[in-house]
Amino acid sequence: MPIYHHPTPIGTAVITEQDGYITAISVNGDDQPTNIDAPNQTLLTAIEQLDEYFAGKRLVFDLPLKPEGTRFQQEVWQHLQTIPFGSTVTYTQQSRQMQQPLAIRAIAAANGKNKLWIVIPCHRVIGSGGELTGYAGEIWRKKWLLEHEAKIAGVGQLSLLL
Template sequence: MNERFIIDYQSPIGLIEITGTKAGVYSVLFTERDSLQYPLTEDKPKPLTDCYEQLDQYFNGELETFSFPYIIEGTNFQKNVWTALMDISYGNTGSYKEIAVSIGNEKAIRAVGSANGRNKLCIVIPCHRIIGSNGSLTGYAGGLWRKEWLLDHENKKHVPKQ
């Protein structure tokens, strides 16, 4: 079995826990912990340290697309939804209905929403870019305030951290 490693990343909108192996990152999720529990150390695998560095670049406004190795775990339907999410480019938004249509199942709007909520690679697979078809913010596992911040950040409304 592949040993799993964890690194905490302190973002401007809270602590993010990066989990993975030497082969790739499995999850990038907000945690409600207040303090770092898993610091970045030299013994962490390269996919995790690359993720950490790329998150830093993203939050500094220097990166729009992630390239570190990650491993997507889910059903085929979920993987199709998450792949479609990757087609929503930085600074843009889409709707559950648009994703359902793009995967060839326009009646699966609720299932798309459910898959979106199970995304374990937040920010990397940009589920925060999904908004209601009427333009309103919809649910986000990390909290609507984070979703709003991320969308504003990608539209250059937030000054990157120093």
């Protein structure tokens, strides 16, 4: 299972590939470990698309993804991919859009198990009062990503509560 470390404006992206699919992308601290092997074509494509995203040139990812999770988690992650670039929804809105209004906590928990950060945009889900909650990559990264997308999408600065 090839793993590649790639610098980004918010820290080092750790990208995992298996059998031609991207299975995980997370962002760690700013230390970039040395990559032992050159990235394969799937990893190169992921790196290129992440670079384009951070440069403001990519709004939608087109990668072969294979997230591992339950059927319910898969449904939640598929829904996350329908949230437009530069937009946010609340956990309550997400549960209603998924026609599961009583499953807010289960949906939030599934969001938290997303291993394909940025590409499956769980950062676009916020608390009902506009607060930034529930991001495994630390709240400051979630805020950075949302402000980056708002700027690129031309919606100005999002009004975010901490």
